[in-house]
Amino acid sequence: MTAAAPAPDQGAAEQPAPPGALSQLIQEALDKGDSYGKLAERAIDPETGETVSKPYLQRVVKTPPANPPTVPMMRAIAAALRKPVWRVKEATAKQWLQFEATELAGYDAEVRIIVGHLAGKSKTELMQWRMMMEAADQARREADE
Numbered sequence: 001m002t003a004a005a006p007a008p009d010q011g012a013a014e015q016p017a018p019p020g021a022l023s024q025l026i027q028e029a030l031d032k033g034d035s036y037g038k039l040a041e042r043a044i045d046p047e048t049g050e051t052v053s054k055p056y057l058q059r060v061v062k063t064p065p066a067n068p069p070t071v072p073m074m075r076a077i078a079a080a081l082r083k084p085v086w087r088v089k090e091a092t093a094k095q096w097l098q099f100e101a102t103e104l105a106g107y108d109a110e111v112r113i114i115v116g117h118l119a120g121k122s123k124t125e126l127m128q129w130r131m132m133m134e135a136a137d138q139a140r141r142e143a144d145e
Contacts, residue, residue, distance in 0.1 A: 019061070020064055020094070020095030020096070021090070022064075022069075022077070022088065022095045023064060023095065025083065025088065025091050026039070026061050026081065027061055029080075030061075037054055039081070040054035040057060040080070041080075042080040042082075043057070043076040043077060043079060044076055044079055045072040045073070045076040045079070046075065046079060047072065047075060048072045048075075050072040050075075050076055052069070052076045052077055052080065057077075057080070064096075067096075068095070074089055
């Protein structure tokens with residue numbers, strides 16, 4: 001005797017997947033007043049001249065394609081969003097490869113060393129370090145007045 005299959009849980013209806021990181025970057029630009037058309041006008045790769053179309057940008061936000069944008073397309077999207085290329089590449093990697101950068105790209109060795117030292121500190125110690133850095137900044141600003 002076989003048991004009947006349970007009825008699907010109506011409460012567990014397919015929830016839409018949360019938007020990917022690149023989709024969110026584009027949506028943020030739209031939320032700030034840009035339109036897909038305006039973005040597409042600016043979406044020109046400064047190195048190759050390749051463009052990204054309005055329909056492609058819409059697809060990335062609404063129903064992302066299976067394949068990520070190419071490097072020239074990422075540069076064009078960065079130009080459209082007025083964001084650094086590394087930010088668009090990072091968002092693309094996160095959305096399509098589930099890869100999240102953990103390195104401190106863009107910072108020199110001194111900053112990476114300082115952050116490395118702070119990584120193992122307790123919450124209390126981190127707060128102390130933050131307060132010291134903020135106090136130093138404040139003192140420098142006051143001295144410059």
